Amino acid sequence: MIPSADLVARIRSASGDTQEGLARRLAVSYPTINAWERGRSEPTARHRATLEALAAELGIVHEFAVMVIDDDPVTAELVEAAAAEFDGAVTVHSALNGWEGLVTCGAVRPGLLFLDIMMPGIDGLEVARRLPTIPGLDDMRVVFVTASQSPEILSRAAALGNAVLGKPVDLDDLARVIRDTMDESSRR
Template identity: 65%
Template sequence: MLTTSELVSRIRGANGDTQEGLARRLGVSYPTINSWERGRSEPHPARRRELEDLAESLGIRAELSVLVIDDDPVTSEIVRAATRHVDASVTVGAALDGWEGLVACGAQQPNLLFLDVMMPGIDGLEVARRLPAIEGLEKMRVVFVTASQSADVLNRAASLGHAVLNKPLEFDQLARVMTETLDAQD
């Protein structure tokens, strides 16, 4: 879900409205719109619903950018399929190895990274250790995916990421992680 500030800003951008114009459209004062857009106050729930309805009519939805780094291309297809269970606009990028994934992280700046632990070349654990060197990824959530049952591997992955999911991956599990990531953006 978009914050009120993001919602107002995106509505104004999509509509070409000034704060005054949006205030007239919604029947509120200019200072009210200004306060909402600057994050100084929140609208009454009925007004929030009005903003959400207007955003929906303009085609504005919450957005989530996901990157999958896994040497098995099936994983990214499963993640793409799971996006149908998420109430948001989700884009999914994919990289088939750790090096390509690091480059994609820098270019795409995803909100959520599904990262395979075991890959040839640079593995997921090493990718995770290198992520802090990439500017702009401070808020990105890292979720490891693995078929490994090794306690050592699972513990190391848990210490480097936000969660660890076991393969085979399930749609509900993936959708829950995506929804939690959207909720954390608020």
């Protein structure tokens, strides 16, 4: 789901409306639109539904956010290549370490996380243990990506995540995971 501030900005851009014009269209005050667009407040469920309907009329694609936390930038490049199949409906964010990844996950609230296990500093298993403390990530799917063959590590990863992919990762497997997660997310 596109955050409300981004959704309002995209609707205004696609429709050519000013904040005042969009306010009239939605029968709300100008300060309300301003607050939504600046992220200072959120629309009610009824207004959000109206914004969603307007976005659909304007052909605004709902982006699906994917996060990659891996100290090897090649993994993020592969995920970006797999995401290209979805014609701009998928945005990929990446972090090169666990700490940066946790912060970015909290800010982006992705629907899918590809998480490396073996990283310097805080490893992927520790990142996965800390994720539940971040609000808004309850529905995020965690897929570990690892070169490890250790049964103990793979078992711990399976207990903390939704799936484990071996490195080197296959582009088709990444695209399949993204597609399946998007489909599952749209059914919720």
